[in-house]
Amino acid sequence: MITKNRIFGLDLMRSLAMLCVIVTHSGYGSLFGTRYGIVAVESFFVVSGFLIGGILLRDFKDQADLSSVTHFWKKRWFRTLPLYYAVLLLKFILVDPSIGWNILYYFTFLQSNFYGIDYLNVSWTLVVEEWFYLLMPLFFLIFFRKGIQPKNFYILLATFIIADNLLRYFWVLKTNYPYGAMVGNFVFRMDSNLIGVGLAGIRMFNPEIFKKMSHVKYFIVGFSALIIAFILFSIDGGGTSDVKIQAVWVRSFWFSIVSLLVAVIIPFFYLAPVFAPKEGKQPFRWVLTWISLLSYPIYLIHVEMYRYLNNTFIIFSEMHPALKFISQNTIVVSFALILYLFIDKPVLDYRSKMVKK
Numbered sequence: 001m002i003t004k005n006r007i008f009g010l011d012l013m014r015s016l017a018m019l020c021v022i023v024t025h026s027g028y029g030s031l032f033g034t035r036y037g038i039v040a041v042e043s044f045f046v047v048s049g050f051l052i053g054g055i056l057l058r059d060f061k062d063q064a065d066l067s068s069v070t071h072f073w074k075k076r077w078f079r080t081l082p083l084y085y086a087v088l089l090l091k092f093i094l095v096d097p098s099i100g101w102n103i104l105y106y107f108t109f110l111q112s113n114f115y116g117i118d119y120l121n122v123s124w125t126l127v128v129e130e131w132f133y134l135l136m137p138l139f140f141l142i143f144f145r146k147g148i149q150p151k152n153f154y155i156l157l158a159t160f161i162i163a164d165n166l167l168r169y170f171w172v173l174k175t176n177y178p179y180g181a182m183v184g185n186f187v188f189r190m191d192s193n194l195i196g197v198g199l200a201g202i203r204m205f206n207p208e209i210f211k212k213m214s215h216v217k218y219f220i221v222g223f224s225a226l227i228i229a230f231i232l233f234s235i236d237g238g239g240t241s242d243v244k245i246q247a248v249w250v251r252s253f254w255f256s257i258v259s260l261l262v263a264v265i266i267p268f269f270y271l272a273p274v275f276a277p278k279e280g281k282q283p284f285r286w287v288l289t290w291i292s293l294l295s296y297p298i299y300l301i302h303v304e305m306y307r308y309l310n311n312t313f314i315i316f317s318e319m320h321p322a323l324k325f326i327s328q329n330t331i332v333v334s335f336a337l338i339l340y341l342f343i344d345k346p347v348l349d350y351r352s353k354m355v356k357k
Helices: 008-025 037-060 066-095 100-107 123-143 150-175 179-183 191-205 207-213 216-233 248-271 283-312 321-354
Strands: none
Touching (some): 008 248, 008 283, 037 123, 037 191, 066 100, 066 123, 066 283, 066 321, 123 150, 123 191, 150 179, 150 191, 150 248, 179 248, 191 207, 207 248, 283 321
């Protein structure tokens, strides 16, 4: 049931990121004054950009055409849309239909820009991701129709990443939009995914550099820099308080800083011998691989499940916090497994038959 060609190191990254998100949304969002959930979400974006970038670079290396673009969209949207729409409709039909026709904003991934994300809080990341999936192949089609030259690829990507940061900076100065309005606005949030795409380019065009980056010393440097960055982020004594998180530089450049540091540690998880496939039964790997497989349904439902359980069953308000955390997340994982087995996996199996590589 679990495919053998999975990359265990990336499964581990996804599992750890998912655990951080769950713990954050369970009411433990600050550790020593830092919102570690920020790293988790940026990790999702960078890993996604790395994997999607690898696919696009492989498919469009020699030339790009519209059929390649539509083929990519079919494969990607079979992966992400059915489960998202299923969760959205389940909430609308069974729990809360009050949103009415405004649900169309959620179907078109425009909620962050025109309506708000309160109906399905976690959907803001899906907005960024889906617009990235839509626009990135077109980017390749426009600029690399006749093939990809590494130098042009790096220059163009760096230009777009810098432009995204400057666009955020000047927009924050002009409008003073708060952190929450910037973090999920796809127009300003392509840089994290693009940094992942850049890392995929290094892996393809400069494999010797990518291999060198996988050495444990670079992982230690990158991880240490990530920790230092968050210490500096919370050095005012108030942690990531509203004052600190609303600083202009945070709303403008913080996303790229975190994403670059995450990108530095990805090669270690991707190539380090400790994560290489091993013979025999590996219970720890098996569990983490399953967590990674279930990370998407878990991510989609966990906040809504917490809200429903807390509002419906008074027993959870009387539980010890640790017992509440374990019991609620057991329910979340169980329901996520049902969604995976009866919606996600059948759709993916159908995709592998209908959409060839």
